[in-house]
Every structure is written in C-alpha cells, then in structure tokens.
Amino acid sequence: MSxxxxxxPGTALVVxxxxxIGRAIARRLGRDGWELQxxxxxxxxxxxxxxxxxxxxxxxxxxxxxxxxxxxxxxxIDALPATPDVAVCTVGVLGDQSDAETDWRxxxxxxxxxxxxxxxxxxxxxxxxxxxxxxxLVGISSIAGERGRRSNYAYGSAKSxxxxxxxGLRSRLWRSGVHVVTVKPGYVRTRMTDHLELPALLTAxxxxxxxxxxxxxxxxxxxxxxxxxxxPVAFVVRAMPESIFKRISL
Amino acid sequence: MRATHLSGWGRYPIRECRxxxxxxxxxxxxxxxxxxLIARGNGRSYGDAALNPELTLxxxxxxxxxxxxxxxxxxxxxxxxxxxxxxxxxxxxxxxPPVVPGTADVTVGGMIAADVHGKNHHRDGSFGxxxxxFRLAGGNGxxxxxxxxxxxxxxxxTLGGMGLTGVVLxxxxxxxxxxxxxxxxxxxxxxxxxxxxxxxxxxxxWRYSVAWLDGSAEGGNLGRGLVSRGDFxxxxxxxxxxxxxxxxxxxxxxxxxxxxxxxxxxxxxVRLFDALYNRVxxxxxxxxxxxxxxxxxxxxxxxxxNRLYGRRGFVQYQCVLPVSQSSRGLRAILERVATSDHIAxxxxxxxxxxxxxxxxxxxxxxxxxxxxxxxxxxxxxxxDSLDEITTAHGGRVYLAKDAxxxxxxxxxxxxxxxxxxxxxxxxxxxxxxxxxxxxxRLGL
Ligand SMILES: Cc1cc2nc3c(=O)[nH]c(=O)nc-3n(C[C@H](O)[C@H](O)[C@H](O)COP(=O)(O)OP(=O)(O)OC[C@H]3O[C@@H](n4cnc5c(N)ncnc54)[C@H](O)[C@@H]3O)c2cc1C
Ligand SMILES: NC(=O)c1ccc[n+]([C@@H]2O[C@H](COP(=O)([O-])OP(=O)(O)OC[C@H]3O[C@@H](n4cnc5c(N)ncnc54)[C@H](OP(=O)(O)O)[C@@H]3O)[C@@H](O)[C@H]2O)c1
Numbered sequence: 198m199s200x201x202x203x204x205x206p207g208t209a210l211v212v213x214x215x216x217x218i219g220r221a222i223a224r225r226l227g228r229d230g231w232e233l234q235x236x237x238x239x240x241x242x243x244x245x246x247x248x249x250x251x252x253x254x255x256x257x258x259x260x261x262x263x264x265x266x267x268x269x270x271x272x273x274i275d276a277l278p279a280t281p282d283v284a285v286c287t288v289g290v291l292g293d294q295s296d297a298e299t300d301w302r303x304x305x306x307x308x309x310x311x312x313x314x315x316x317x318x319x320x321x322x323x324x325x326x327x328x329x330x331x332x333x334l335v336g337i338s339s340i341a342g343e344r345g346r347r348s349n350y351a352y353g354s355a356k357s358x359x360x361x362x363x364x365g366l367r368s369r370l371w372r373s374g375v376h377v378v379t380v381k382p383g384y385v386r387t388r389m390t391d392h393l394e395l396p397a398l399l400t401a402x403x404x405x406x407x408x409x410x411x412x413x414x415x416x417x418x419x420x421x422x423x424x425x426x427x428x429p430v431a432f433v434v435r436a437m438p439e440s441i442f443k444r445i446s447l
Numbered sequence: 448m449r450a451t452h453l454s455g456w457g458r459y460p461i462r463e464c465r466x467x468x469x470x471x472x473x474x475x476x477x478x479x480x481x482x483x484l485i486a487r488g489n490g491r492s493y494g495d496a497a498l499n500p501e502l503t504l505x506x507x508x509x510x511x512x513x514x515x516x517x518x519x520x521x522x523x524x525x526x527x528x529x530x531x532x533x534x535x536x537x538x539x540x541x542x543x544p545p546v547v548p549g550t551a552d553v554t555v556g557g558m559i560a561a562d563v564h565g566k567n568h569h570r571d572g573s574f575g576x577x578x579x580x581f582r583l584a585g586g587n588g589x590x591x592x593x594x595x596x597x598x599x600x601x602x603x604x605t606l607g608g609m610g611l612t613g614v615v616l617x618x619x620x621x622x623x624x625x626x627x628x629x630x631x632x633x634x635x636x637x638x639x640x641x642x643x644x645x646x647x648x649x650x651x652x653w654r655y656s657v658a659w660l661d662g663s664a665e666g667g668n669l670g671r672g673l674v675s676r677g678d679f680x681x682x683x684x685x686x687x688x689x690x691x692x693x694x695x696x697x698x699x700x701x702x703x704x705x706x707x708x709x710x711x712x713x714x715x716x717v718r719l720f721d722a723l724y725n726r727v728x729x730x731x732x733x734x735x736x737x738x739x740x741x742x743x744x745x746x747x748x749x750x751x752x753n754r755l756y757g758r759r760g761f762v763q764y765q766c767v768l769p770v771s772q773s774s775r776g777l778r779a780i781l782e783r784v785a786t787s788d789h790i791a792x793x794x795x796x797x798x799x800x801x802x803x804x805x806x807x808x809x810x811x812x813x814x815x816x817x818x819x820x821x822x823x824x825x826x827x828x829x830x831d832s833l834d835e836i837t838t839a840h841g842g843r844v845y846l847a848k849d850a851x852x853x854x855x856x857x858x859x860x861x862x863x864x865x866x867x868x869x870x871x872x873x874x875x876x877x878x879x880x881x882x883x884x885x886x887x888r889l890g891l
Contacts, residue, residue, distance in 0.1 A: 217470075217508070242471075249511035253536050388470050388508075394449050 207282035210234040212262060212273070212318065215242040217387035218337065219287040221403035225411050226283075227255035234281055236262040236273055264288050264314025265306070270321050280325050283414055285335040286315045289356075291389045297351035304351050311355035316362040323366055326375040333414050335378040336363045337406075340422070342381070343431045346447040367419060378413045379420045382406050383427040399426060453503060456753050457493040458760030459822050459850055462884055464503040469527075472616060475584050478502060478879075485883040486614045488557030489529060491550055493763045494850025495884035496561075496609050504614065506556050512536070513617060520622040521579060526556030526615045531747075538739065542622040543679070545577035549795075551744045556615045561847035562607035562808040564815075566655035566677075566743070569800040573810055574620070575606035576803050581618035586875035590616065604870040606805030609846050611881050611891060612871050625679045630655070630742040632677030633734040640670020640778055644814060647798040650676045655742070660794035662818065665785045669778065672796065680736055756821045761792075762850050764830050765809075765817035767799060768842035773814040776840030780816065780833055787829050791818035806863035806870070809845040817848065827851055846885065854890040 209226045213219040214235035227233055227250050235250070237243040240261055247259040262273040274280075292307035319334055326332030341349055342356030360379055367377035384390060384400040401423045413421045422428045437445075454461040466487075467478070478484060484502035497503065509527035516522075520542055522533070531551035533544055546565040548558070557563075562575040571577070580594035583605060593602035605612045632655075637643040643658050650656040653676040660672040746752060753761070768776040777796075784791055795817045802811045809815075820826050834856050837844060843860030844852050858864055868891070875881060882891075 245511055245513075248513065252512040252515055254540075388468075391468055392448065 204230050205232070206230055208232045208234060208279060209283040209285065210236060210277065210281040210322075211285050211287065212236040212264075212315075213287035213289070215239055215246055216287055216289075217389075217403045218382075218385060218406050219285075220246060221407040222285055222287065222410055223250060223257075224253070225404070225407035226285075227253060227257070229411060231255075231283070233257040234260060234277055236260045238263040264318060265309055269314060270318030273318070274321055274325065280329060280332075282331070283333045283335065284319070284322050284326075285337070285410065286319055287337045288315050288318075289337065289339070289389070291349070291352055294347075294349050294351055307351045308355045308358075311352060312358040312362075315359055319363065319366065323370060323375065323377075327370055327373045331374045333376045333378065333417070334363075334366070335380060335410055335414065337380045337382065338363065340381050340383045340427055340431055340434075343434050344442070348447060376417050378410070378418055380406065380410060380413070380423070381420065381427070381431065382423045383430065385423070399424065399430075448502075453487075453490070453498055454760065455490055455492045455494045455497060455850065457762050457822075457850060458753060458756070458758075459762055460495055460498075460884070461760075462495070462498050462500055464498055464500050466503050466505060468505045468508050469614070470508045472584070472590070475588055475614070478504075479588060481879055483880045483882045485881055485886075486526075486556060486560070486610045488527065488554030488560070489552050491548075491553045491557065492561060492847045494848065495888065496847060496849075497557075498884040499882065500884070506554060506614070509616065520624065521619055522622055523617065523619040524555060525617045526554060526559070526581075528555050529553070530555070530558065534740070537622060538625070538628050541625055543625045543739070544574075545571055545621055545623050546574040547743050549744065550747055551740070552747065555618055555620075559606060559615055559618060560608060560610045561845075562803065562805040562810075563847070564797075564799060564810050566657045566797065568810055569651060569656070569798050570654055572800060573607075573803045573805070573808060575805050575808065577621045578606070579619045579621065581605070582616040583612065584614040584616055586613065586878035586880060588878075600866075600870045601874055603804050604806050604867050604874075606803070607808030607846075608805070608867065608871070609807065609885065610883065611886050612874055613881055626682050627680045627685050628739055629680040629685065629736045630677040630739050631680045631684050631734045632675060632737055632742055635674045635676075636671075637674055638671050639668060640781065641774065643670050643672045643674060643796060644774060644777075644798075646674040647796065647814070650674065650798075654678045656798070658796040660781075660796055660816075662784075662791035662794040669781050669785065670796075672794075675742075677734075677737075677742055679739070684736065756792075756819075759822040761819055761821045762826065762830065763817055763819050763848040764833055765815060765845040765848040766833070766837040766842050767809065767811055767813050767815040767845070768837065768840045769811065769813040772840035772842065776836060776842060777814060777816055779836045779840075780818075783832060783836060784818065784829070787825070789820055789823075789826060789829050791820060793817070793819040806867040807846065807861055809843070809847070811843075813842070815845075817845075849885070852889070854888070857889050857891075 209231040211219055211223045214223050215237040223233055235247055243259050247257050250257045260276050263269050290310040297304035297307055319336055338360040339356040341353040342360045345353050363377055363379045384395045386400055406423050409421050409423045448465050448467045450463055450465050452461050453464045481502045484504055485499035487497040487503050487505050490497055506527035509525040511525045513523040530553050548563040558574045562573045564573045582590050583593050584590050591598050637646050647658055656676040658672045658674045664671050797815050799810045799815050
C-alpha cells in the first residue's frame, strides 16, 4: 500500500512551532504536503513536536530560535538547511497589562516578543525572499492590534506595530513576487487564553487558524481574519470616535 | 482555568465544571492544591464519567505520537491522541488499532480508562489486552510506569478504571497488520432474538461481528435484526474486485442547523429500520467491500448526531449478561421495553469473549445489549427496572455509558471492585483524589 500520494508544494518554516497555533499550522501544512522547518525556543518541546510530525510521515527539520536574543532571527535564518518557500511567524506573548504598567521590564518583554522580534525576523527573511524572487511571509498579528484598549494596550500596541510593519513590507515587495499575509485572529482557545472566559460564538480553535492560513497562502490573501464576525468587529472598533472609545471599558 | 457547562455524549447530566487543559506534564504541579480532579478525553462516554465540578482536566492537547516500532507494530503516544488521527496516519501504512469502539472520536486515554471493546472482542479481547504499558500520574504527582511487569495492580486497576486511579499521560500498545483499508463484510437479516443470537455465535470465525436490533419489534419479532460481520480484505480480495465496487472513505457531515433538527428523532423515524431490514432480506447478496470507516464508524458520518435527541439529551443502557442467562435475560429486557411507553432508538447486540485483566472492565463472556433512550419523564424508572433484570441474570452495566445506575447494583456486579478500591486507595492515599460525578454517584 502506498502512502497517499501528496503533491509537494515546497518548504514551510514555522516559527513558534511549539505553541498551540504553531502546532496546528505545522500539522496542517505537513498534511498538505509541505516539507517543514520548525523553529522554537524550547529544545525538548521542539524535539517532541518534530518527532510527532516525522511519525506522521512529514519531512521535518528542527531549529532553535529565541526572538528575544539579540541575533535570534538572523542566526535562525543562517541555520536553515534551505531558504523556505513560506515562513509563518506565530511568536507572541499576551503578558499582563497591569504588570506592564508597573514594571517596565514586563512591558518591554511584551513589546519585544510581539513586535521587535517578529518584525526583525520577517524583515530578514523578506530580504532573502526578495533576492530569490518568490515566497510567502505569514505574520500572526491580532485583532488586538486594531486599536489600543485599556485592558491590553502593551500587547495591542506591539501587535499594531507588527501589523503596520507587515503592511509596509507587503507594499514594498509586491512587485518582486514576494507575498505577505497578515493574520488577525480574534479569540483562539490556546495556552495564551486558558485563563480567560471567552465567548463561545467568537472563539476559534487553533485548527481554524491553521485552515485560514493554508487558504491565505494558496489564494495569496493580504489580510485574513479567523471567523466571520471579526472583520465587522474590527471595522466598528476602528470607526468609533476616540471621544467615545476612550470611555468604553474594553 | 475556566468554568463551563459540560456533559458526556448523551448530554445528560450537564454540570458546571472548572476545566483546565493539560499542555505540559509539569503543569500537574499547578493543581497540587486541588483536592479532586478527573481526566477527560474527548467526552464520548455517555454519562458523568468525565465530569468533575472542581477540576476536569482536558487531555486533548497531549496529542503527540512518540515512537513507532514497525518491526513489532508497537506504537507509543500521548493519551490525548484521537483514534481518528491514528487511523489517518497508520491505516494507509497497513497498520490498524487492535480494538476500536463504534466511534473514532475517542482518545487513547479514554480507550484505556474504559477498556473499550470492539466488534472483535470475541477474538481479540478489549483494548487493554493490547496495551503493553502506560505512564500514570498519581495523586502525589509522581509518574509511574505501569505494565504487566511493573506496578501490575495499578495497571489492572487503571484498565477500565474510568480515570479514578490517576491521569494516563502516554501509552504503548500493539497495532495489527492489515492488507487493505477495506473490510469484506456481509449482512444477514434475522427474524427473532434466538436467530440473532445464534447467527452471532455462528460468526465466530469472522473477526468482526455485531447485530443491530429493531427496537420497535414486538411479540414473535422481538429481537429481529441485522447481523453484520466482516474481516479486513486481503490483497486477493481486492484484486478480485473492480475499484468501482469498493466504497470510498465517506465524507462526514455537520448537522446543518442543530437547533432546527434537534429533536428530529421520533418514533416514526425508527420505522426506517423496517425498510432497511426488508431491503437486506430481499437482496441478500454475498460479501461486499466497504471502507473501514463505514464499517466501524457508521454514526461518525453525521457529526454531533447526539443533538438529534433534543435539549434533554439521552441515555444509553448497555448491559452484558453471561451466555447461559443471555437468552432469557435479553428477552425480559426487550419485553420490558416493548411494554413500556418508551422506544429504544438504537439497539445493538454483540457477543463478547472472556473477561480481561481490568478490575473494573465491563466485558465478560456473554451477550451485550445497548439501547438508546431519549430522556423524558419515566426514562430513569424504566432503566431502574432494567437494572433489576440485569442483576437477576448475573449481568452488569457498562460504566462508560452510564449516567444513572445505583451504587448497589455496580457494587454487586463488579466482582473485583474490592481489589480496585484497595489499589486506588493505596495509590492516592493522603493526597488529591481522582473522582468524578460518576464515582461520587456510585459511592466509589
Ligand atoms: C457513538 C459511540 C459509540 C461507542 N461505541 C463503543 C463501543 O463499541 N465499545 C466501547 O467499549 N465503547 C464505545 N463507546 C464509548 C467510548 O468508547 C468510551 O466512553 C471512551 O472512553 C470514550 O473516550 P473519550 O476519549 O471520549 O473519553 P471521555 O468520555 O472523555 O472519558 C471517559 C473516561 O475515561 C477517563 N479518561 C479519559 N482520558 C483519560 C486519561 N488520559 N487518563 C485517565 N483517565 C482518562 C475519563 O476520566 C472517563 O472516566 C462509544 C461511544 C460513542 C459516542
Ligand atoms: N490565542 C488567541 O486568542 C490569539 C488571538 C490573536 C492572536 N494570537 C497570536 O497568535 C500567536 C500564537 O499564539 P497562541 O495562541 O498559539 O499561544 P501560545 O501557545 O502561547 O504560542 C505562542 C508562541 O510564541 C512562542 N514564543 C514566545 N516567546 C518567544 C520567544 N522569545 N522566542 C521564540 N518564540 C517565542 C512560544 O514559544 P513556547 O512554546 O516556547 O512558549 C509559542 O510557540 C501569537 O502571536 C498570539 O499573539 C493569539
């Protein structure tokens, strides 16, 4: 009996491959036939993830990467066996807003993890992709980046920065054949949100995010939301006058 | 951690539970202050086995394959791996799980904790018989490896132990070789209970067998049914058939609008069985080749079909009676149902082989009957009366399906219960306890 004959669409790098959304993306792309490069900061978790994918018949290599390290992104790119066709960055941390208000180190960690680290990594990959003349970069930002809210503006502002960075990158690269996807999930049931009560109707599973990303790569979408309701929600959040917005406890 | 309304597959009972997801083993220490908790797989047990208001620990994120020894067919994986996932990966490679229940949406942990049986129990025993070892996190946070060589008592108490001995973290079990992904199957119509039982008994040389009973039959037709039996097709079977003759893996469907359809099962739709029965009766042909998913998991095609029973949910009554008592006992049960104003929507009969190693495992040599009833006034009283018949005939009910049985019935009918209680106490003494709404209901 033969393995189901998969087409081979190319190689995909998943950064943050030990996170819940990252794992779902790796499995999904692997099942679609992509060869995988996994990157994550915790070597033992990374190894277990790679082993799981290997047993699922997916060809995979594993690479350590901590975006908080000064050369986190660059050293990762140098370590890859080949420049990937697709790179997905899922790195992020929610942090605690009140900690971020009282402890600058906590704020800095949230900002660096959600903005500086991912943006510098995507920027460095973009240059490789541009030289080569093709590739797709997928950055996971967040609906939280649409507008700073009192409950999580440290996180939200960093995601805003990442969203802006990706949109600039997309505009710079679109003639070169390199495509950039910005993913703006709303609520997703993951380790990041385990402690929160999330409204069932608005909450997606990591597999839904993976599905949305697989489709966005295929169809070369620019900005994708996960779940039908979020695009209108984002619209309303952006459209509200500041004089009203500032009064709303969100 | 969050609070949410949880139930089993039958959607009865529903309890508000604090739910946490185990993502890393180290997290177990986070709940060291919690006095009581229960592991939960994919919630396919019917009743209250995987509910604990204080802490219900979802294992679904522990879903990694760990190792596969292809010379012996031994797979090692985390407890939250779904059976459907295993089938997707391994069936195309010619490996099949040794035992599968009637749905693929269960976890490996759930298959161990209920020591599930399949259509091949008469040949291969329950899932536990094929488990080589597992890692179990006990009450004080220690992780023990349990096998037939190490911690045997705990091994036996955990097979079928409904999560009450600890959290199964990962397991090692043997898979079987298959030559194709298709099953050669035939279906025989049987006119009454004796014929159905005899046909099942005469199907011993088939690896898989099961009967669907007509829940609405009465009088002389009582227990009439369709016996379905099968074996994995060999390469020769396949080469003899044109590919058009084989069925493909079916596509599963979502219920379009659960709210609209919910409650759509009514006595009239049960009459569908008659149509089917007559069709098979008339076109009794030789064996057909069907894809393994249609053969083993016909109900999985309609996702969330449990909602068809409406808001009040449903209960399944599954009992097993020793062979010598089966004919009389089953007849009494079916008659009791027929004379009540309740209808069993689904009735499945199967001949089980000898009891396995699990102290609380359900199977024993005899016929097992499973009946689905919508919850409505009088349902619980009816089931209590069925318990009396079951007990009187030396049988017992299956905990994985149960939502309502009384403690004395379970205590009487599970002979190894005292050993189970000893082992469980020894393993969890003085620390946090593994308990569920079910275990409290049953006084375990
Ligand atoms: C349509 C249908 C058909 C079925 N057919 C059959 C059949 O043919 N034969 C059969 O035997 N059963 C059958 N079942 C029952 C089902 O196989 C069992 O209830 C199984 O235990 C469900 O697995 P789960 O992962 O959903 O576990 P859950 O329902 O979530 O939990 C069941 C029990 O397992 C325990 N548990 C789960 N994971 C762990 C873990 N990691 N560590 C410790 N304890 C754990 C829970 O505490 C609970 O007591 C059927 C169920 C359905 C819905
Ligand atoms: N969950 C939601 O509701 C939601 C909503 C919108 C957007 N998002 C975004 O989705 C992405 C994935 O999040 P998730 O929900 O899957 O949560 P998650 O499981 O916590 O994933 C976060 C990932 O980021 C990695 N990471 C954190 N700091 C890192 C660092 N310094 N270097 C390298 N990797 C680092 C984590 O690695 P470790 O595995 O080692 O911890 C993990 O893989 C994040 O960008 C998040 O902001 C999530």
